[in-house]
Amino acid sequence: MKEKTQIGDIDRSLYDFRYEENEGDFLDSGITPEIISEISDEKNDPDWMREFRQKSLSIYNRTPMVSWGPDISGLDVDRIVTYIRQKSRMNTDWESVPEDIRQTFEKLGIPQAERESLAGVGAQYDSELVYHNVRREVAESGVVYTDLESAMHDPKYAELIRSHFMKLVPPTDHKFAALHGAVWSGGSFVYVPKNVHLDIPLQSYFRLNAKGAGQFEHTLIILEEGSYLHFIEGCSAPKYYEAGLHAGCVELYVGKGATLRYSTIENWSKNMYNLNTKRALVQENGRIEWVSGSFGSHVSYLYPMSILNGHGASAEFTGITFAGEGQNLDTGAKMIHNAPETSSYMNTKSISKSGGISTFRSAVVVNENAAGSKSSVNCESLMLDGISRSDTVPAMDIKTDKCDVGHEARIGRISDEAIFYLTSRGLSEEDARAMIVRGFADNVSKELPLEYAMEMNNLIGLEMHGSIG
Amino acid sequence: MQMEKTMLNILPVPTFSWLGVNGSEHTVKQYETAYISADDGIARLDVQEGSSYKLSVAENQRSTVILYNNSDSSTSFEVNVSAADGSDVKLVEVFDSKAETVTKVRAELGTRARFSLVQLYLGGSGTVSEIAVEQGARSEFTADIAYELRGKDRLDLNLLTEQSGRKSTSRIDVRGVLSGEAFKIFKGTIDFKSGASGAKGEEREDVLMLGGSAVNKTVPLILCAEEDVEGSHGASIGRVDEKQVFYMRSRGIPEDKILALLAQSRTDRVIRLIGDSVTEQRIKASLGRGEEDE
Numbered sequence: 194m195k196e197k198t199q200i201g202d203i204d205r206s207l208y209d210f211r212y213e214e215n216e217g218d219f220l221d222s223g224i225t226p227e228i229i230s231e232i233s234d235e236k237n238d239p240d241w242m243r244e245f246r247q248k249s250l251s252i253y254n255r256t257p258m259v260s261w262g263p264d265i266s267g268l269d270v271d272r273i274v275t276y277i278r279q280k281s282r283m284n285t286d287w288e289s290v291p292e293d294i295r296q297t298f299e300k301l302g303i304p305q306a307e308r309e310s311l312a313g314v315g316a317q318y319d320s321e322l323v324y325h326n327v328r329r330e331v332a333e334s335g336v337v338y339t340d341l342e343s344a345m346h347d348p349k350y351a352e353l354i355r356s357h358f359m360k361l362v363p364p365t366d367h368k369f370a371a372l373h374g375a376v377w378s379g380g381s382f383v384y385v386p387k388n389v390h391l392d393i394p395l396q397s398y399f400r401l402n403a404k405g406a407g408q409f410e411h412t413l414i415i416l417e418e419g420s421y422l423h424f425i426e427g428c429s430a431p432k433y434y435e436a437g438l439h440a441g442c443v444e445l446y447v448g449k450g451a452t453l454r455y456s457t458i459e460n461w462s463k464n465m466y467n468l469n470t471k472r473a474l475v476q477e478n479g480r481i482e483w484v485s486g487s488f489g490s491h492v493s494y495l496y497p498m499s500i501l502n503g504h505g506a507s508a509e510f511t512g513i514t515f516a517g518e519g520q521n522l523d524t525g526a527k528m529i530h531n532a533p534e535t536s537s538y539m540n541t542k543s544i545s546k547s548g549g550i551s552t553f554r555s556a557v558v559v560n561e562n563a564a565g566s567k568s569s570v571n572c573e574s575l576m577l578d579g580i581s582r583s584d585t586v587p588a589m590d591i592k593t594d595k596c597d598v599g600h601e602a603r604i605g606r607i608s609d610e611a612i613f614y615l616t617s618r619g620l621s622e623e624d625a626r627a628m629i630v631r632g633f634a635d636n637v638s639k640e641l642p643l644e645y646a647m648e649m650n651n652l653i654g655l656e657m658h659g660s661i662g
Numbered sequence: 663m664q665m666e667k668t669m670l671n672i673l674p675v676p677t678f679s680w681l682g683v684n685g686s687e688h689t690v691k692q693y694e695t696a697y698i699s700a701d702d703g704i705a706r707l708d709v710q711e712g713s714s715y716k717l718s719v720a721e722n723q724r725s726t727v728i729l730y731n732n733s734d735s736s737t738s739f740e741v742n743v744s745a746a747d748g749s750d751v752k753l754v755e756v757f758d759s760k761a762e763t764v765t766k767v768r769a770e771l772g773t774r775a776r777f778s779l780v781q782l783y784l785g786g787s788g789t790v791s792e793i794a795v796e797q798g799a800r801s802e803f804t805a806d807i808a809y810e811l812r813g814k815d816r817l818d819l820n821l822l823t824e825q826s827g828r829k830s831t832s833r834i835d836v837r838g839v840l841s842g843e844a845f846k847i848f849k850g851t852i853d854f855k856s857g858a859s860g861a862k863g864e865e866r867e868d869v870l871m872l873g874g875s876a877v878n879k880t881v882p883l884i885l886c887a888e889e890d891v892e893g894s895h896g897a898s899i900g901r902v903d904e905k906q907v908f909y910m911r912s913r914g915i916p917e918d919k920i921l922a923l924l925a926q927s928r929t930d931r932v933i934r935l936i937g938d939s940v941t942e943q944r945i946k947a948s949l950g951r952g953e954e955d956e
Contacts (some may be wrong), residue, residue, distance in 0.1 A: 260679060576888070579856065579889040582885075582886065582887050583886045584883070585884045586675050586883050587881070588677055588881045589880045591900070593871070594900070596899075597899075597900040598898070598899040598900055600882070600897040603892075606891075
């Protein structure tokens, strides 16, 4: 007789551990001019940044909440701790990192990954970077990989930061961009000089350990003409009952003929509101490649935007979203064609299970000046049960006749025939389903470095465990 | 006649505000009810301003209604279709007015009911058109829509079909041509409700953009709260296929004629689906298309 597997809790023990925090390190929750000043004091902001933060706060106060997308009424920003004081100075060797923090990153496998396959690593714990290091030969090639605050205070980069910081994502963009402008802390600055190719990736990992806190890191990457970089971003947090907030910001400047690959495996805990903004400006014949895996958080709003601003610029977005119990993940991408002969390609997969809600949302805009441009969007959604939800909300706004824009979307379920075939070959039904879902996600996993592809496969394995009720 | 301001063409799931596709405010009049009877036959009507047409088709009955709007002044009207179990209803609407038009079709389909909607938009300085269909079990809904917009024509078209019934099917086929400074929004939503197991829905839009500074916005949604469904949507927007043009030019057809033919093919397909020679001749006369164009 066949036994049914009961729906079980997802095993997130890999990410779901935590260390006690000293709440004396927390600034008061809420967002007031005084708290913003205190953050500026803590970080020794230059005058322009002090002013920028206060201006952003006033924009935040007058900007309404978004009028579309998943419900975020459970997020009370006034109860979020926006800044947690630095526990230690930023280090360039793991031995100098405080024991509990080092243990956290050891468990997440970051030092090991650094030794085996990365050109440099940045690790942020709550509000500040605790570790940043880059291989000597990479540094010698002129590549700069450091935390944003250090770069802002370094005379060599101060002006570069000032002229690029929140220029792509201005605080007026939306309410949480304004919030980010006011309270941002941590994040990475990467500068790749002309014609320098980094063959192995850099990685920043963001860990939010504190309860009821927010993380607002800012990533700024500038690629000069003809350069290449693969940047990997990882993020996770342990689960609390209190809501947490991630409102990071990523600004990417891709120079003429340069290529940037930006990979993210996002695995925030399921009490987190992930309201992140990512944007790339791509110049002539430049290329941005986004690879995005969204597995965690309670609610996500995440739509990386590529602004193709130079002749022949191109963008590709490959993404997978897996929404399980208690999750409402609203993800996708935006492509803005703003120059002739530009091209964009979007390929996404969404999976919904155990009452999870997955929404694919996109925008393709082809402006009048983008003659000869091409865009293709392909999205597929898989429903794993009848209590979940999957929506696709794409939009195309085309302002020139000299373009080719295509869009295809499909939604469906795992066919009984496929399950029957695999079970007749000896697989359990659960394994058969997991195998089909991994195959469904294959286009994303094959775009990731091997160890991240394995992590993603493991995540799917965890999510699928006990999925047959 | 009373006027009131109201939001029309609301996208069932709103998206990025800056795209300007979530809905728009319009002034509409309060309608006066007019009943249409077309028991087992064809009813042809010229649209009367401010009318709310009621079309109720009894069980297992068949009915075809053709509404033609060629008013010189702005027009508001709506059509409410009630298709009882097993009925077969065809509604044809021809929008052949240069003035502003606000219109709505609401349809409720009973078990195994069939509803075929054929719409042709031949310009108009501001047409706002909303279609809302509720589908019962094993019902079938098809929409074949074509538009030809030139100059400063504007069309805002919002179609929603809610598939609540088991094994219901929908097929939405929209084709059109934009030139000059024409502006068009098409929002098409297939909404699979919980319990619609075995339902299928497909949606496609094909937009040909012929020069000028026309703007096209396409927003094809699939909303799904049921596991056992199959849904798909596709869109193709852009210029004339260069291979097609090359082939036809190599056969001696001048380029302007080729473009006209490609544009015409989109509306001709829908004109043929009307299935009423009287209306077809009326449309062709309005478009200045003689027999030699066929």
